[in-house]
Amino acid sequence: MIRCPVELLKKIFNLMLLASLFLVINLEAGQWQIPDSITTMPGGSKLPYREKDGVKEFHLIAEPVKKEMGPGFFVDAWGYNGSTPGPVIEATEGDTVRIFVTNKLPEPTTIHWHGIKVPSGMDGVTGLSQKPIMPGETYKYEFTLDQWGTYMYHPHYDEMTQIALGMAGFFVIHPKSFRGSQPDRDFLIMLGEWAIPPGSSKPIPSEMVNFNYFTFNSTVWPTTPSLSIKTGEKVRIRFGNLSMNSHPIHVHGTVFRETSNGVERFNFDAQFEDVTVNVPVGSVREIEFTMDQAGDWAIHCHKSHHIMNGMGHQTYSLIDLKLDSAEMDKARKLIPGFMLMGSKGMGEMFSHEMHSMPRPKNFMHYGTPGPFGTIEMSGMFTVMKVRDNPEDDKGGWYQNPPGTVASPASKEEIEGLLEE
């Protein structure tokens, strides 16, 4: 279930196979190729392009997507070219790009190139900049990139529905010439929020505040791949947020520098060090750090409900109810969306007896086996697997040096401890 580097390599290989397939299909019309850079979207892909008369051509297809958001948990999302988030568009400062957009959705759409300076008529706002792209139509956008940074693309027609269903992607513009030292790893993570009723596979686009699934690149842990990093490598993560809330992403095991908002690389004096980066809506935040300590390091949203899935919000306080008691049964019948919350806290939810209780269909279990028992987090959560020699590791868990794991204190050690 957990993606190891080997699986990642397989994935990359498959992608290359797919790309070469395009080469064959489209031989006459120009060669489709995958942009070549270290920039990657974990769990996602890049949009192929072809050169034509000095212009980079791309083809986005807006369409419904069956997305495996968590293990065995499939969601009826909308996206681009079979995926949500849409594939990463990569180009270089100075490029002229021509982007064809085919609408295979049941309603109109358009695309706004969030943060990119384009002519007024290429700006994608339905009714204001252009006509809606009707189902079945293919529109053409064309503009020259005279800026660089991390931008996004998303619909500007019925955006409430279309963004809520997964339509969003990164648009990375590399600078013509890199200044300063470059990172060894460059990850893209799009933050997402979803309201999916228990047992359903259909997100509710009209929901504004009560979300129950929180995603990195439209997946929850452990479907979200872990990030494989070699000790000493310089890492950049670029977060994009088109959801309804700020997400404060906390990074374990290091202190990072907040280096950019995607639009401008901050002056060094204004690059704050921090351990949590708050990513506001409609914004990008980039962080950079060097992992100098091997280990399994969590990275997650710090809103505690955002590292859980499928929570109901009409749940009564059951802290003092006895599990399997008559009150519990009664509660289960009375409370809509009653979530089998344990009587002593949520931890019990992961116990065997809880797991054997009836649950709604297409409801995501969670609790993933880890090196020290169950990892009870999901949602906006993943693990950076930092290793001195990642190639030796085979994607397994970190082997802690002796004496460096929190463990029960000995009888001697607890002697004379502070009493309450």
Added chain:
Amino acid sequence: MIRCPVELLKKIFNLMLLASLFLVINLEAGQWQIPDSITTMPGGSKLPYREKDGVKEFHLIAEPVKKEMGPGFFVDAWGYNGSTPGPVIEATEGDTVRIFVTNKLPEPTTIHWHGIKVPSGMDGVTGLSQKPIMPGETYKYEFTLDQWGTYMYHPHYDEMTQIALGMAGFFVIHPKSFRGSQPDRDFLIMLGEWAIPPGSSKPIPSEMVNFNYFTFNSTVWPTTPSLSIKTGEKVRIRFGNLSMNSHPIHVHGTVFRETSNGVERFNFDAQFEDVTVNVPVGSVREIEFTMDQAGDWAIHCHKSHHIMNGMGHQTYSLIDLKLDSAEMDKARKLIPGFMLMGSKGMGEMFSHEMHSMPRPKNFMHYGTPGPFGTIEMSGMFTVMKVRDNPEDDKGGWYQNPPGTVASPASKEEIEGLLEE
């Protein structure tokens, strides 16, 4: 419905007429005049003042206000001097101001001068700094301004109710001497959130999370005037936020600099460039930019629900329900606040058949005619009309140069496109 520059000029003229009226009325007691500056609150007004013994006197009247929030949509708000937000108070660093506050509300009130250093007894906190101003009473505040920037005023009695109903205003203190180049346009926008039940005109002040109207200066688009700007002009927008949530304001067509929080003009190195400015609660954010591209450029909150009106939040997912079907009828009966959401997304809501469906009274329609069909946004949304010659434009839509509008691709162009 859409305010053009001509209408704006009319408005300014009316305001001047009103001001001259005051001059006549108050001739004996000092001349009331409108502060003279390029600073304007689109859709709003400025508070007149008179000089008396070297002091600038102002008069704020706290009172209920019937506010046209959207076209034909009237709200029972509270505000100052007949408007919400209250009129802008403008003064200059070094001024001594005397502000009379008359309470014409059905409950007590006070005013806090948010961010301005005043004596403890002038700070406006009911019970702590002063007695409440009872209905019918007129209180006097007096202090000297030894700072400059963008500040706010609002009640500090029952603030939950009074701010939620619209009681808030800007207090702009100009510096004694301007440093550096000044903007050509200087707009003030107060962000607001309202919970108004369908069919009602009364905002619910106790609502904390489920708002359904989101406003710039207490209006939604298209009642909110568009901003007329000449290409090459330097524009400043100052946003104030006294609502319950951060609002990330996204600006199309330019990259801006975030220059100030109202209290301090940021050191140039700390003036980040960005395309979305997140305005936290209780805060001001100022952005500056030069519009170098003519066009119709949207400016709006990027929380997608905040550019819609009157949404219910108990709406089921109707993506797969067929419009006008029996299920739809059933849903309409069963679901309180059912919002006629289309079966294929919200877009359908703007179709003719949807418009002919029964709606609650005093419910705001939206969908405004634009140059390319319906503009389906409202709420915290407006348009910057940037023109090379605004005077020739007469407030109409932008005339795009040939070949610069996204449009259907030709048969030849789509040949050999990437297939899914």
Added chain:
Amino acid sequence: MIRCPVELLKKIFNLMLLASLFLVINLEAGQWQIPDSITTMPGGSKLPYREKDGVKEFHLIAEPVKKEMGPGFFVDAWGYNGSTPGPVIEATEGDTVRIFVTNKLPEPTTIHWHGIKVPSGMDGVTGLSQKPIMPGETYKYEFTLDQWGTYMYHPHYDEMTQIALGMAGFFVIHPKSFRGSQPDRDFLIMLGEWAIPPGSSKPIPSEMVNFNYFTFNSTVWPTTPSLSIKTGEKVRIRFGNLSMNSHPIHVHGTVFRETSNGVERFNFDAQFEDVTVNVPVGSVREIEFTMDQAGDWAIHCHKSHHIMNGMGHQTYSLIDLKLDSAEMDKARKLIPGFMLMGSKGMGEMFSHEMHSMPRPKNFMHYGTPGPFGTIEMSGMFTVMKVRDNPEDDKGGWYQNPPGTVASPASKEEIEGLLEE
């Protein structure tokens, strides 16, 4: 009810008494002592430590806590060593610390040292870094501090429940040598949100958006002590936030500098002046200012609902209902959680007739007597009592110089005022 400096001194004395008690109890095993610094958590305490083989030993006990959140309002919280937030851990850059954690909760727990660089196995993430600490067990954490700043500790097992119930604390690491001038006062304030049904003492940990109690160090005003400050003193306040929302803290009576995020002291040029500091989730924000004006100065969250307690959110708009009318009675019966909201706004809630109405048990009244009548705020609110001679003040209210309190205007003054 309101804590005066005398009471604070008493508290400190009691704490010292308690500390000396520990000295007696633990004489054989090393002397437990309270860290010696000006850093204080108003309403809270510090964790004692003992030196052993050059290591600083601490003992945290995770356990249920009966917390007096407001006057007579007791909450069944969880915390450490009898308190929520847990006692402040203080150490110095370069220290090796050994922290014993005893679990007296009814479910497992662990501790994550938020922001502190530790070996992977000491990072506290259940299942990933270590096994859960089962009820009754005592675990040992050990690491060396090679950084300084304001950090936090909290569970990383069932964090949704455990943090929501109050398990959080500060971990302050002082620099080996202080650079620059130090503040005279150094306050720690942990921000909290709670969902406690009317009449209940049990917070609902599954609540994600509809909180009704908002706390500084797990108390609401006036249980939260006021801050006693001498005019001219340099004050630092460090805010920590492990709740579900950003809290924009507004400070009256001064303009502060935002100097740090706990991890890095900002370069002076990047230390913005402001009057409201937005504290994101999972984050620390430090502000510094010199109070140059004596007075009673409010400091509070600027989300207006966060300075109220016990609000229901199904409350109808009663602005036009007549109090004690038949509609009111009907409303009271029909509306769950109906909050006795006044017919003219919330202010009426504080009137005598309202106070005599039936209320649920264990429901917090509010409205505190102040120098000018009732202070109607509570929640995330307290007062900085800034005095030229605090020792003369005895904790009373500020004595305003004549003519500096907002008061009714005279007949002559209101002559010729602007009419509406």
